[in-house]
Amino acid sequence: MRTLQTILFTCVLILLLVGCKVEEVDVYDMENSQLKEHNNLLQEKIVRLEDKINKIEKDNLLTSPAAVEQWYEEFDKKFSLLRVDNWDKVSISKPGDDNEVTISDERIMTAIGDLIGGFRDPEPFGSGPFSDVPNYQYTFVKDGEELTIDVIARDIIRVNDEYYATSENLHLLGNAFLTPPPYLEGNIPIMTKLALSGYVEVDTDYSYGMFSSFRIINLTNALAELGEQIDYVPSELSEISLTLHFYFFGEKITLTVFNEKYTKVTNGVKEYWFIINDPHVFENILNAG
Incomplete structure (x- = not known):
């Protein structure tokens, strides 16, 4: 009888010990999983912070006086024709429309020169800029040279497949002299x-x-x-x-x-x-x- 009791007691003890080890393993696995998840979140935050730091450093670099001066020098070289306010003529039209209006009046030319102000790189616009105004095309002609710009939004132009932010009034030239939408x-x-x-x-x-x-x-x-x-x-x-x-x-x-x-x-x-x-x-x- 005692032998049987001893055997039962031994079996119960073994089961208890095994159960404790299994529970310890489960708790360890759970804690390990939580640590991994927390680590992943920290890594994502680090990446976002690094992106912000890089952007700030880039913005500071691009907006430094030397960088701004260099940007305008390069712009003036590429688009010097836009800095002229006594063009031979300025032709305006709508993309895909045969109706073209030629401007040669000196008063209008002077006003166009005042209209073309500072240019800057636009903010990123993903799939493309949204326009709430008609799209226009302006061609500036001086001494046999010409430059065409596309007004594709209220304050965005495209020149030789490059985008620039500019005066919000630039579309008014088309609004004044072309046919209405x-x-x-x-x-x-x-x-x-x-x-x-x-x-x-x-x-x-x-x-x-x-x-x-x-x-x-x-x-x-x-x-x-x-x-x-x-x-x-x-x-x-x-x-x-x-x-x-x-x-x-x-x-x-x-x-x-x-x-x-x-x-x-x-x-x-x-x-x-x-x-x-x-x-x-x-x-x-x-x-x-």
Whole structure:
């Protein structure tokens, strides 16, 4: 009997010992797996931090005064034709469209020169830049040389398969003189035409032009908010104090300000008359810094 009890006791003891070892092995495997996972996460963080450090070092290198100066020197060498403001002509068109407009007016040429400002490398845009404006193609010609740029977004151009970020107003040259996109065809309200014009020419004691969405929209807002449209032609008018010519996709719209309170907008054969108590508001907008 004692022999049987001894055998049973011995078996139970063996099972307990084996069970403890198995549990110890399971706990060890679990801890080892967790350590490996934690190590992998740390490695990923290290890689991301290294990428950030490399980017910061690269940005600091590229934005150093010497690097910026070198960048502009290389740009001026490659695209010196864009730095000229008295081209023989500038031709503008839409990709795939036979309609081409040639610009040779000196005032417009000067305004185009002011429009072409600083160029810089654009931020990465993955599969391609998204455009909320029509795409245009501009060709600059001077002394037999020519350079073509593609305006592919509001502030992105392509030159010889290289992309550059530039003035957000560069597309306004096409908006001023080429045909409108389908969504701007038909009976468009006069205020919309003024606001979406690409170019405005100022006739005062001296004439000049500008491609500026900021000025054009503010001029339109002043007329819309301060002007009271009337349905009659004033019988007595004072002298003209200011004349503005807006160019909306090939249409010329003239805004005439008289010294007293009347302002006239002419679009083809249509005339629109307004009363504005402050006739100098347009000059203030043009002269604002």
